[in-house]
Amino acid sequence: MDPLTLAIAPPPDESPEQKTRREAEEQEAKRVSEAIDEALKQERLSDKKKRPVKLLLLGQSESGKSTTLRQFQRLYTPTAFRQERALWRSVIQLNLTRSVRIILDALEAQLAQNTNYYVQSHSNAYSYNQPGPSSFHESRTMNIMNDDNDNANESASFHPATIPFSDHLLLVMRRLLPLRHLEALLMAKLAPPEEDEATRLTFPPPVYDPHNGHRPSLNNRSSQPQELFVRSNTAWKHHLSRTASASTHPNPHRPSSAEATLPSASTANNNNNNQKAPERDAFNSHDPTQIIHSCREDILDLWHEPAVREVLRRRKVRLEESPGFFLDDIERVTSLKYLPSEDDVLRARLKTVGVSEYRFEMELSAGKESGSEWRIYDVGGTRSQVPAWVPFFENIDAIIFLAPISAFDQTLVEDRTVNRLEDSVLMWKMICQNKMLSKVDLVLFLNKCDILGSKLSSGIRLAKYVRSYGERSNDVDTASKYFRTKFSAIQREYSPIPRRFYGYLTSVTDITTTSGILASVRDMIVREHLKQSRLI
Ligand SMILES: Nc1nc2c(ncn2[C@@H]2O[C@H](COP(=O)(O)OP(=O)(O)OP(=O)(O)O)[C@@H](O)[C@H]2O)c(=O)[nH]1
Numbered sequence: 001m002d003p004l005t006l007a008i009a010p011p012p013d014e015s016p017e018q019k020t021r022r023e024a025e026e027q028e029a030k031r032v033s034e035a036i037d038e039a040l041k042q043e044r045l046s047d048k049k050k051r052p053v054k055l056l057l058l059g060q061s062e063s064g065k066s067t068t069l070r071q072f073q074r075l076y077t078p079t080a081f082r083q084e085r086a087l088w089r090s091v092i093q094l095n096l097t098r099s100v101r102i103i104l105d106a107l108e109a110q111l112a113q114n115t116n117y118y119v120q121s122h123s124n125a126y127s128y129n130q131p132g133p134s135s136f137h138e139s140r141t142m143n144i145m146n147d148d149n150d151n152a153n154e155s156a157s158f159h160p161a162t163i164p165f166s167d168h169l170l171l172v173m174r175r176l177l178p179l180r181h182l183e184a185l186l187m188a189k190l191a192p193p194e195e196d197e198a199t200r201l202t203f204p205p206p207v208y209d210p211h212n213g214h215r216p217s218l219n220n221r222s223s224q225p226q227e228l229f230v231r232s233n234t235a236w237k238h239h240l241s242r243t244a245s246a247s248t249h250p251n252p253h254r255p256s257s258a259e260a261t262l263p264s265a266s267t268a269n270n271n272n273n274n275q276k277a278p279e280r281d282a283f284n285s286h287d288p289t290q291i292i293h294s295c296r297e298d299i300l301d302l303w304h305e306p307a308v309r310e311v312l313r314r315r316k317v318r319l320e321e322s323p324g325f326f327l328d329d330i331e332r333v334t335s336l337k338y339l340p341s342e343d344d345v346l347r348a349r350l351k352t353v354g355v356s357e358y359r360f361e362m363e364l365s366a367g368k369e370s371g372s373e374w375r376i377y378d379v380g381g382t383r384s385q386v387p388a389w390v391p392f393f394e395n396i397d398a399i400i401f402l403a404p405i406s407a408f409d410q411t412l413v414e415d416r417t418v419n420r421l422e423d424s425v426l427m428w429k430m431i432c433q434n435k436m437l438s439k440v441d442l443v444l445f446l447n448k449c450d451i452l453g454s455k456l457s458s459g460i461r462l463a464k465y466v467r468s469y470g471e472r473s474n475d476v477d478t479a480s481k482y483f484r485t486k487f488s489a490i491q492r493e494y495s496p497i498p499r500r501f502y503g504y505l506t507s508v509t510d511i512t513t514t515s516g517i518l519a520s521v522r523d524m525i526v527r528e529h530l531k532q533s534r535l536i
């Protein structure tokens with residue numbers, strides 16, 4: 001007999017009473033042991049049930065990942081979302097300021113072009129010391145344009161590449177010059193101190209020209225607007241909420257600690273317009289809200305000026321379709337009491353860098369899954385950041401992949417030789433074929449359908465950029481269904497094992513349609529999550 005059996009065997013001389021007592025003790029020990037096992041099992045089960053739902057948002061830059069996250073916040077933590085609205089004011093002011101700056105840059109380039117043609121045609125009449133493009137605010141150029149400008153414009157207008165600028169437009173341009181500094185001021189205000197690289201030079205996506213060797217047809221200038229990015233969804237909000245002017249009740253007279261001093265605009269002020277002079281004292285203020293408010297009339301004049309629209313049209317600057325477009329809301333956004341609406345928050349643009357985790361519990365008002373914990377990971381979408389996604393592939397419940405199908409005529413900001421739609425397709429293939437993700441449910445959002453619709457109805461032909469589109473009708477329904485079929489086929493072909501696939505046509509800035517889609521996606525994810533928890 002082995003030593004263990006020997007040790008637990010009853011004594012050979014055991015009496016009947018001793019036997020009964022021993023058996024009762026053994027029975028009790030067994031009962032206690034089973035009770036402990038059951039308790040451990042229950043604990044393990046409830047731990048599994050408590051495992052947070054993990055959702056990863058993927059897609060190229062500007063595909064709408066952070067906007068989708070904001071929609072989740074709006075739907076499932078509505079109180080927190082509403083409370084944070086005031087924090088987005090500075091981001092939206094920055095978006096508006098950037099749009100104005102893009103316009104000023106385009107006008108400046110056009111003015112240089114006008115001047116060039118003018119100088120060429122008047123080279124005998126003037127000795128012009130600085131050939132080549134000049135800045136519109138250089139006094140020499142201004143004098144040329146303002147002196148006998150009837151002649152100048154008349155002469156310039158002979159050339160089809162010129163667009164005459166009125167005196168009023170030139171004045172508005174000069175008066176808006178200090179807004180360039182406001183951009184820096186707002187960036188300083190938004191960037192948390194630890195985000196020392198929070199501002200850097202990035203470029204707006206150029207228009208893709210399939211007949212031009214992938215070269216962007218947008219004028220490629222050296223001084224492109226900067227774009228603010230954040231490393232975490234919370235750090236900038238903490239930073240901003242600590243500063244006085246980020247309060248829900250803005251006090252325009254109390255400067256925030258993060259604000260820098262704006263150079264005086266007195267040099268840019270023109271004596272011709274004395275009526276607006278006192279208001280322009282706001283430029284000496286430290287408060288972006290007050291500065292932007294004082295520019296309201298000029299921004300309105302700029303945006304409604306037909307010559308400006310013509311310059312933008314010729315230079316293919318389609319601001320209405322760009323991220324963070326608020327030029328149709330100037331009066332509201334420049335108001336001293338401006339509080340962003342939910343819609344404004346969804347339309348605001350703030351680039352993500354790195355991966356930010358958003359943890360939340362569904363609020364009671366969110367319905368039956370209230371109390372369950374969610375973790376949504378929102379990644380930066382530029383190419384250099386793709387390797388940073390991989391560690392988040394583990395233990396993920398679902399992925400929402402966003403492909404902005406409106407970007408068929410654009411190139412990547414980070415690589416101007418790559419068409420944005422082609423890049424989305426490559427990324428989608430990469431995600432579908434990844435072995436780590438073979439059992440993860442994939443949800444595809446073919447996003448920005450609203451912009452796709454307006455592009456196609458403005459006459460831009462999809463077949464010019466996507467040859468395989470062929471003779472199909474150039475409307476949003478046909479185009480979006482075509483893309484859906486293509487992406488779905490890629491999923492089937494590239495997935496290592498068959499999997500469930502959910503495809504949606506979305507415009508994630510739109511509250512009404514997105515609410516329904518996110519509710520279905522949430523239900524599906526919760527269902528699969530519970531199933532997985534029971535299986536483990
Ligand atoms: N019109 C329209 N705008 C959209 C849509 N989806 C997103 N946007 C806007 O596009 C811009 C970019 O969206 P984001 O959510 O910041 O993009 P992202 O994928 O997080 O980009 P990165 O952080 O750079 O990776 C924002 O200004 C959004 O409001 C859409 O469906 N329609």
Ligand SMILES: [Mg+2]
Pocket residue numbers: 065066067350351352378379380
């Ligand atoms: Mg983002």
